[in-house]
Amino acid sequence: MTETDSSTPTTPSERSLWHNRTFVRFLSGQLVTNAGDSLYTVAILWVIQTEANSTVLTGIANAMLLSPWLLQLFAGPLVDRWRTKRLLVGAQLLQGLVVLIIPIAALFNSRSIELLFCVIPVLALLTTVCEPVVDSMLPRIVRKEQLSAGNSALATVTLGLDMAFEAAGGLFIALVGTTTLFVVDSLSFAVASALFAGMVIPSAGSSTADEGISGYVEGLRDGVSILRGTLFVEMIGCTAVFNFATGVALAVLPAFAASKYGPAVYGLLLGALGIGRMVGSLAGSWFTGVGFGRLLSSTNLVAACLWVGSVFAGTPELAVTLFGLAWIPAGLTGVLVATMNQSVFPTRLLGRISATKGAATGATLPLGSLLGGIIGATLGPELTMALAGCGYGFSGCYYALRTPLRRLPSVDGMTATTFGLEEAFENE
Numbered sequence: 001m002t003e004t005d006s007s008t009p010t011t012p013s014e015r016s017l018w019h020n021r022t023f024v025r026f027l028s029g030q031l032v033t034n035a036g037d038s039l040y041t042v043a044i045l046w047v048i049q050t051e052a053n054s055t056v057l058t059g060i061a062n063a064m065l066l067s068p069w070l071l072q073l074f075a076g077p078l079v080d081r082w083r084t085k086r087l088l089v090g091a092q093l094l095q096g097l098v099v100l101i102i103p104i105a106a107l108f109n110s111r112s113i114e115l116l117f118c119v120i121p122v123l124a125l126l127t128t129v130c131e132p133v134v135d136s137m138l139p140r141i142v143r144k145e146q147l148s149a150g151n152s153a154l155a156t157v158t159l160g161l162d163m164a165f166e167a168a169g170g171l172f173i174a175l176v177g178t179t180t181l182f183v184v185d186s187l188s189f190a191v192a193s194a195l196f197a198g199m200v201i202p203s204a205g206s207s208t209a210d211e212g213i214s215g216y217v218e219g220l221r222d223g224v225s226i227l228r229g230t231l232f233v234e235m236i237g238c239t240a241v242f243n244f245a246t247g248v249a250l251a252v253l254p255a256f257a258a259s260k261y262g263p264a265v266y267g268l269l270l271g272a273l274g275i276g277r278m279v280g281s282l283a284g285s286w287f288t289g290v291g292f293g294r295l296l297s298s299t300n301l302v303a304a305c306l307w308v309g310s311v312f313a314g315t316p317e318l319a320v321t322l323f324g325l326a327w328i329p330a331g332l333t334g335v336l337v338a339t340m341n342q343s344v345f346p347t348r349l350l351g352r353i354s355a356t357k358g359a360a361t362g363a364t365l366p367l368g369s370l371l372g373g374i375i376g377a378t379l380g381p382e383l384t385m386a387l388a389g390c391g392y393g394f395s396g397c398y399y400a401l402r403t404p405l406r407r408l409p410s411v412d413g414m415t416a417t418t419f420g421l422e423e424a425f426e427n428e
Contacts, residue, residue, distance in 0.1 A: 017149050022141045022199045029195035031157040033092060035165045036188040040099055041065050042169030043178045044116055052113050064120045066366040084137050088196040091126045096189030098122050103182040139342045140201055148285040151338040155281035224356055230419050231404055238395040239361040245391025247368020252376035252384045259381055261316040272324030280331020288339060293399055293408035299329035300396030307389030311382060340411050
C-alpha cells in the first residue's frame with residue numbers, strides 16, 4: 001500500500017532543515033514519545049521494586065522493557081508496507097491508553113504486580129513497531145545533504161536525552177508519586193500523536209501491504225538476505241560485542257559506584273554516559289566527510305582507554321569525566337551509521353534493513369544485562385567494568401586490523417556500490 005497521508009506530497013524545503021515543518025513535527029514527536037517511554041520505564045521499575053522488593057522481578061521487567069531491541073526484526077517488513085503516519089499515530093494513542101490503565105487501576109485499589117507484567121509486553125510491542133520508522137522515514141522528508149544533520153538531531157532526542165528523562169522521572173515520582181506520573185505520561189503520548197498527525201509524508205514508492213502473510217515472510221527474509229555476505233555482517237558483529245559489554249556494565253554500574261565512591265556517584269556516572277552520548281550525537285554531522293573505517297578504529301580505541309581509565313581513576317571527579325568522554329564515540333557512531341543506512345539502502349527497504357540490523361546488534365544488550373550480575377559477582381564489579389570497556393577495544397582493533405573495514409570511505413562517499421549491493425537492489 002502506498003503512502004497516501006497527503007493527496008499532494010510536498011518536497012522537503014530547500015531552505016534550512018528547521019524550516020521543514022514535517023521534520024520539525026517528527027523531531028518534536030520523537031522527543032515527546034521518548035520522554036514518555038523513559039517516564040513509564042522508571043515508574044514501572046520503581047513500583048515493582050518497592051511493592052515486590054525483588055531484584056529478580058525488577059531484572060525480568062527491565063529485560064522485557066528492552067525486548068524491542070530483539071523484536072524489531074519482525075516489525076521491519078510492516079514498516080515498509082504500512083502507512084507510516086497511521087502507524088505512528090496509532091501506536092502513540094494505544095500506548096497512552098495502555099499506560100492509563102495503571103492509574104485507573106490504582107484509583108480502584110486494583111493495581112498489582114501482575115497487572116504491570118501484563119502491561120509491559122503490550123508497551124514493548126508498540127515500541128517495537130515504531131523503532132525502525134526513523135531510518136525509513138527520514139530520507140522521505142529531508143534532502144540527502146540534510147540526512148546527517150537530521151540524524152544528529154534525532155539521535156540527540158532519542159538517545160542522548162534518555163538519562164535526563166529518566167532522572168526527571170525519578171524526581172517526578174519523589175514530588176507527586178507514580179499514579180500522577182502515569183497520568184501525565186499518558187497525556188504525553190496524546191501530544192506525540194497530535195504532532196505526528198500533522199506531518200505530510202511523501203510516498204516511499206512501491207509497497208506490498210496486500211500480499212498477506214507470504215509477503216510479510218518474504219520481506220522478513222529480504223532483510224537478512226540482502227545483508228548476508230557483506231561487510232555489514234562484520235560491522236554488526238562488532239556492534240553486538242559492544243552492546244553486550246554495555247549491558248554488562250549497566251548491570252554492575254551501581255555496585256561499582258557504591259564500592260568505590262558511594263551511591264551518589266552512580267547517578268553522576270549515568271548522567272556522564274548520557275551527556276557523552278549526546279555530545280557525540282550533536283557532533284555526528286561534522287564527521288560525515290571523514291573516512292568511516294579509520295574514524296571508528298581510532299575513536300573506539302581511545303574510548304576503550306578512557307573507559308578503563310575511569311575504572312581505576314583515583315577520584316570520583318576524574319572517573320565521571322573519563323567515563324563521559326568514553327561515550328562520545330557511541331553517539332558519533334550512531335549518527336554516522338544511520339546516515340550510512342539511508343545513503344546505501346533504497347528507502348522502500350529501509351524499514352526491514354534497519355530492523356534486521358537493530359535486532360542483530362541489540363539482542364546482546366538485554367543478554368549482557370542478564371549475565372552482568374553473574375559476571376560481577378564472580379569477578380567483582382571493578383574488574384567487570386574494566387573488561388566491559390574492552391568491548392570498545394575489540395571494535396577498534398577489528399576495524400584497524402580488517403583492511404576492507406579500515407578502508408571504508410566517508411559516509412558522504414558511500415553508495416550501494418561500496419558494499420557490492422547494486423545488483424541486489426536491481427533485483428528487488
